[in-house]
């Protein structure tokens with residue numbers, strides 16, 4: 271464990287220093303309503319709210335509402351209100367797979383493009399409350415599509431382009447979407463992603479989609495279905511560049527984003543207009559504090575919550591310049607990120623630990639080949655960062671000049687909840703440091719006791735915050751059961767956490783059946799049900815194993831039907847099964863054929879033991895005497911290398 275403490279670098283300039291932060295914390299504690307209304311003042315409301323947070327996490331009276339009597343439009347806040355002062359400044363800088371082949375979109379251009387999309391959606395009969403899927407590459411039109419939905423009050427659901435047609439179909443059916451916005455193809459790392467073909471395949475498996483809008487990215491000749499598919503480039507010039515924004519109630523749904531949990535199919539988390547917007551604006555300003563001269567680059571895809579909050583909404587709400595990157599860190603070579611930082615003059619750079627570890631393995635040369643002098647602040651998100659990777663990021667990438675903000679949050683939290691303030695917080699490598707003002711973290715033990723002082727336990731939140739997810743689309747009960755039943759009166763994050771003597775938080779990872787592979791959340795149950803779809807598979811159990819670069823990887827134990835032999839051919843078929851049902855991102859690192867799985871006498875699979883076997887921790891398997899057949903363990907240990 272690293273015990274280094276890095277104070278705020280002497281020359282780092284920030285609006286919020288230690289005194290301002292202490293004042294903010296006092297404000298939040300002493301006058302919560304005043305504090306939350308103050309944050310709401312960051313936005314333009316057509317009706318300013320008089321109310322702030324009203325919630326109960328108890329089952330009888332469960333509700334979460336923020337700024338309920340307020341009215342606003344998110345796209346107006348991201349776009350129109352900046353036009354007078356920033357119309358010609360870049361809102362988005364598009365950086366495609368091919369270095370330097372992109373261009374910047376000004377606030378005016380983005381506003382006009384958003385209005386065109388809004389008018390097209392309206393022309394297709396889409397309006398307030400309708401659900402629209404977005405399945406697109408990281409191109410500015412994708413941001414315009416999201417903003418267009420926000421403008422007309424439609425609810426967007428962005429699906430990462432790496433998900434399979436079947437995953438997309440499941441999400442379409444789950445939320446009852448009426449339209450899909452996609453592109454002909456994507457290109458990443460030199461490889462083509464057949465987005466439109468995937469949409470066609472998804473629509474053959476789902477129902478309800480009346481309109482498919484296809485943006486031209488590569489210009490490939492993709493099949494178009496008459497009466498359903500519209501080529502955006504063919505109609506673009508006929509669309510007006512102004513569109514009346516819908517006045518939305520603060521608690522109207524803004525978007526649905528699907529994420530994996532312990533059980534069953536992905537959950538469509540619902541975020542609402544008012545609270546989400548306030549928190550995206552507030553946290554972006556607090557943590558990144560971008561000024562007009564800054565160029566902010568968050569490498570996340572818009573298919574994840576990080577892309578929603580810190581590629582699109584947070585930066586645009588603050589009138590900042592945000593880079594949209596449609597490439598990968600190792601294409602054309604391992605210097606790509608730093609070459610791009612130099613070329614675009616990136617000042618704030620935000621990425622995932624997995625990318626840092628992958629680059630670290632390539633050594634310092636690809637980093638040192640580029641100047642990186644423009645960078646003044648670094649950030650990480652998505653998974654715990656090991657102190658070694660933190661130090662490398664700090665010293666090699668940042669030349670010891672730039673603070674690192676390790677930001678902890680979740681799809682469910684909508685925005686950052688635990689993070690340093692770069693101008694005010696001493697850093698400890700590997701710690702996300704302290705909860706933000708107004709955020710009340712609590713650690714609890716398995717006996718439901720709240721822990722005080724330095725302690726390790728399960729991380730919960732004792733109070734709501736504006737961007738808290740409101741429900742799971744169509745399943746209020748599942749929402750309550752998943753997050754509020756384990757520790758009554760609190761939101762349970764499903765993360766473990768250690769709090770040290772300074773109150774610093776050290777996230778230790780998920781305590782549920784979610785595997786964090788390269789910062790992507792994958793549910794064990796989803797992978798298991800994909801594997802058992804194969805005709806030769808009798809049973810499957812999936813556990814995480816530590817991985818040097820990905821953080822965690824998937825280890826699958828697979829029991830075959832009698833008479834079937836496991837071999838490499840079958841492993842390839844099983845991988846294909848996972849790719850088909852979920853997407854390539856969920857393909858197991860290891861598949862181990864197992865004669866049987868360790869089960870209790872009541873038939874429950876003992877995952878704790880499987881995890882130890884997968885990790886090779888054979889000396890600490892624990893008590894195996896409760897197993898129905900303890901001999902199974904020896905067979906699995908013997909088969910581990912196989």
Ligand code: PRX
Pocket residue numbers: 529574575576650651652653654655676677678679680681682702763764765777779780786789790791
């Ligand atoms: O386990 C935590 C981990 O990522 C989970 C949330 O994943 P997702 O909803 O996909 O959102 C990722 C981007 C916000 C959390 O439950 N996680 C996220 N950030 C950190 C983290 N673990 C440790 N440190 C972080 N900074």
